[in-house]
Amino acid sequence: EPEVTQTPSHQVTQMGQEVILRCVPISNHLYFYWYRQILGQKVEFLVSFYNNEISEKSEIFDDQFSVERPDGSNFTLKIRSTKLEDSAMYFCASSPRVAGRRATNEKLFFGSGTQLSVL
Amino acid sequence: GDSVTQMEGPVTLSEEACLTINCTYTATGYPSLFWYVQYPGEGLQLLLKATKADDKGSNKGFEATYRKETTSFHLEKGSVQVSDSAVYFCALMDSSYKLIFGSGTRLLVRP
Numbered sequence: 001e002p003e004v005t006q007t008p009s010h011q012v013t014q015m016g017q018e019v020i021l022r023c024v025p026i027s028n029h030l031y032f033y034w035y036r037q038i039l040g041q042k043v044e045f046l047v048s049f050y051n052n053e054i055s056e057k058s059e060i061f062d063d064q065f066s067v068e069r070p071d072g073s074n075f076t077l078k079i080r081s082t083k084l085e086d087s088a089m090y091f092c093a094s095s096p097r098v099a100g101r102r103a104t105n106e107k108l109f110f111g112s113g114t115q116l117s118v119l
Numbered sequence: 120g121d122s123v124t125q126m127e128g129p130v131t132l133s134e135e136a137c138l139t140i141n142c143t144y145t146a147t148g149y150p151s152l153f154w155y156v157q158y159p160g161e162g163l164q165l166l167l168k169a170t171k172a173d174d175k176g177s178n179k180g181f182e183a184t185y186r187k188e189t190t191s192f193h194l195e196k197g198s199v200q201v202s203d204s205a206v207y208f209c210a211l212m213d214s215s216y217k218l219i220f221g222s223g224t225r226l227l228v229r230p
Binding site (some may be wrong): 003004006031033035037040041042043044045048055056091093095097106107108110111112113 | 123151155160161162163164168170208210212215216217218219220221222223
């Protein structure tokens with residue numbers, strides 16, 4: 001069964017460093033997402049991406065964050081200058097999304113996450 | 120804005136015990152409701168969903184009923200197994216197909 005893959009599974013970085021979290025969505029999917037979960041807190045939406053553009057972003061997704069689909073298969077989340085409070089589990093998801101098909105559009109497939117620790 | 124609240128964990132049960140994990144939501148309109156599960160070392164997987172009031176979602180012995188009157192979507196299972204040990208997330212999907220999650224409830228099932 002096709003799946004969303006994320007690398008690395010764990011990332012440790014120093015405060016102020018740049019990190020790139022990588023995701024390979026399911027190949028025929030069109031919508032991509034990043035969510036995160038700070039330990040003990042809710043899973044939070046960060047950003048959605050379609051047709052090489054951000055379609056929606058949350059208040060969390062400030063200028064320190066960016067997303068990119070550099071080569072048609074990878075989907076990356078970059079944090080330009082990490083802060084201690086960026087430590088979290090980051091989940092990538094993808095969705096087929098077809099106009100007018102609610103049941104299809106409600107299917108999100110998640111990766112296993114990248115645990116980011118900022119020291 | 121829309122939100123989901125679910126019971127704190129961990130929930131620790133013996134094998135074959137009954138499980139209920141409470142979930143309530145606040146939303147404008149009538150969103151679809153979901154339970155996702157995360158097994159150790161794996162991603163979030165859809166467990167079940169319900170799309171309208173009084174719908175019952177079910178999968179792998181788990182059930183949840185969409186209760187509009189009480190704005191709830193409690194997860195239930197009559198007899199849990201050790202293999203059910205995982206973190207369970209309640210969620211709703213808003214009008215832009217964005218999931219809004221609860222904080223997750225860890226379930227530990229002991230033999």
